């Protein structure tokens with residue numbers, strides 16, 4: 001999922017300060033699961049903003065809505081009926097959702113309430129960790145199912161580096177060395193030999209280095 | 223000058239604090255009438271939004287009363303409630319309401335005396351802090 005965290009309330013207040021009527025829009029997908037921008041968080045932020053501004057003598061009208069997905073035009077369209085009643089939109093979706101709302105309603109300022117972080121998995125209740133950087137040419141099949149791009153601090157394709165110590169990465173003793181994990185996993189699978197294969201330089205054009213990316217499915221595209 | 227009478231919302235778990243309040247009653251033990259008790263099936267059922275809404279609607283103080291550690295009827299509802307209270311306290315600090323207006327309290331069903339004394343102590347504490355800063359200001363409600 002895409003993970004995110006709420007921005008500091010003071011920063012959000014600065015965005016909202018010029019307005020007295022806003023639409024606060026959550027998203028039912030990833031940001032609900034990582035407890036950053038679902039219906040619950042919309043309610044909490046709305047309540048917090050209203051109380052904070054009341055102390056400055058200002059009444060902030062907040063219309064709360066949570067869409068099934070903010071990154072799909074079909075759902076963003078549901079805001080059409082309310083958009084004219086507000087001066088600005090505060091979005092609690094990931095950056096993709098914020099941009100879809102901005103794309104559909106060109107005349108309304110749209111602000112992000114979250115900092116979008118990474119594509120990750122939940123390690124346990126309340127803890128999320130980075131797992132994939134969307135490199136566009138997945139190598140998990142060669143690395144025992146552990147991503148060296150997202151999980152090795154140096155993105156090494158032939159690791160580990162000399163900084164790997166007792167299974168931990170040199171950047172921080174709390175961070176597992178991805179290449180230790182890869183080796184352990186290959187060993188557990190009886191695939192140690194695969195470790196001997198030298199991975200050639202990766203074609204980063206499939207990643208962000210090739211510019212903004214897009215997928216076109218001819219069979220589906222309209 | 224008229225003394226300030228705070229409005230206090232107490233979310234009380236059915237299995238401990240709510241029963242303790244009953245117990246205080248049958249012991250004829252007085253506690254301040256400032257306390258508005260809301261019975262909940264478990265302190266873990268009290269969501270952050272319930273605490274926030276209580277303040278938004280004008281409560282001067284709020285507390286969540288759950289079972290003693292290790293005694294939750296639903297295993298760990300009380301520890302979850304305590305973590306949620308800590309989270310909302312920080313949020314209240316950030317928005318200028320003041321986290322000290324919110325507390326987590328634990329007790330058992332038999333502690334009528336403790337129920338009454340915490341109710342009095344908390345009321346006194348809030349009385350000293352004064353009214354919720356948004357009280358009396360024009361109310362804004364989510365549409």
Ligand code: SF4
Nearest residue numbers: 132133135138139147
């Ligand atoms: S190799 Fe690329 S696509 Fe595969 S998990 Fe890592 S970053 Fe994601």
Ligand code: SF4
Nearest residue numbers: 152160161169177178
């Ligand atoms: S210690 Fe391991 S994870 Fe850290 S940079 Fe070196 S190889 Fe990568």
